[in-house]
């Protein structure tokens with residue numbers, strides 16, 4: 001990878017500035033051919049260290065063949081290896097128009113650079129040992145982050161929070177493997193003997209640790225990809241009003257005529273820093289109307305693809321068959337019961353709701369308070385995960401609903417912070433899962449008192465799987481796949 005690559009690293013559009021990045025052994029040569037310092041446009045002095053100390057220099061990009069000035073710029077050269085890619089790197093800060101960036105890029109390509117592939121700068125950083133694979137993946141997440149929680153999780157991953165946990169697990173496996181190998185190779189010698197019971201103990205402790213890490217992937221996936229929450233309920237219970245309140249802007253139609261929201265309305269928001277995509281479904285009801293049937297079918301699909309359902313009920317009227325029809329669509333999926341219209345006199349009480357749910361076989365065991373700020377939102381072990389009372393008319397209950405959503409995302413705990421590692425990436429979760437199963441097999445064998453060489457294979461495999469997270473044991477195909485998801489210029 002000794003060739004020199006260049007790309008536009010800022011988005012193409014209009015902006016104050018746009019940056020061209022060049023990396024590789026020839027960076028300085030390319031920069032010197034296209035850059036003329038100051039206003040005069042004289043070539044850089046031969047041998048003079050015009051770019052020492054990584055100082056930004058003002059000047060022009062001039063086509064050395066035609067002598068034409070292409071743009072007025074600032075440029076900097078950074079000697080490797082203490083750069084992002086680990087190689088010599090240059091940046092040219094042009095005016096942020098597509099025209100300026102394209103012509104300057106084209107010139108650098110003519111003067112010795114090759115167009116960088118998507119993610120190639122970060123891939124070079126990985127191959128040069130500046131970042132491990134999990135850290136490189138955090139870079140994509142940083143670029144794509146739309147909310148604070150997503151960004152914070154990516155920053156911690158870039159900082160190595162996940163990599164350190166994985167490394168620690170692999171170190172423990174290495175120690176154990178050494179012990180196993182010593183026992184296999186020199187059983188008669190004076191080595192620390194490994195009784196099956198001790199082996200099982202070691203394995204079970206490592207397995208617990210992996211499980212703990214893996215348990216963060218529920219929150220992690222939502223933090224990275226967003227929570228899909230479907231708003232479901234019979235017509236006229238206040239679904240659109242609820243969506244509006246959640247979005248804090250009026251986009252969904254609010255009317256008195258049942259069944260007007262036939263098409264699904266989807267809105268992505270950042271709620272307390274959590275990315276959430278709300279889907280407002282058509283009112284689900286039994287109908288013969290073919291158009292409405294399509295809406296009901298779309299709602300069913302949306303429910304099936306959701307992480308969580310906001311099941312909206314009218315607290316002003318007795319629960320009825322139309323509600324149970326919606327419940328049948330929800331099936332065994334997790335939901336928050338939203339008792340809306342809590343301002344009306346004939347209010348459905350929580351006990352009534354729970355008894356009603358129980359009559360359809362939906363459990364409500366494990367009711368417990370969410371904490372000192374409990375204001376109606378409750379956590380249930382099965383059936384609804386919370387019951388929240390709201391009045392869209394009086395603007396009440398939205399923050400309780402937000403509490404319940406937050407509690408679902410963070411599984412009742414606080415948003416992760418500081419050193420805590422969060423598994424946000426499905427690739428990592430999958431590898432943790434597989435390594436758990438390898439260690440689980442080894443553990444079972446050890447518990448049965450089987451020969452330790454049987455256990456060794458699983459241990460080695462788990463060690464390799466964990467290494468794929470940080471990239472130490474990842475093959476070229478995995479590396480290619482990871483970087484293929486990057487954008488140009490990163």
Ligand code: GDP
Pocket residue numbers: 233234235236237238239240241242253254255256258259260261283340341342343344390391392393394
């Ligand atoms: P959807 O069909 O479920 O989407 O329900 P809408 O949001 O369109 O609301 C239906 C009707 O109920 C509208 O007239 C709303 O103004 C009214 N509504 C919504 N929420 C409340 C509430 O909390 N209290 C009262 N009294 N009326 C509400």
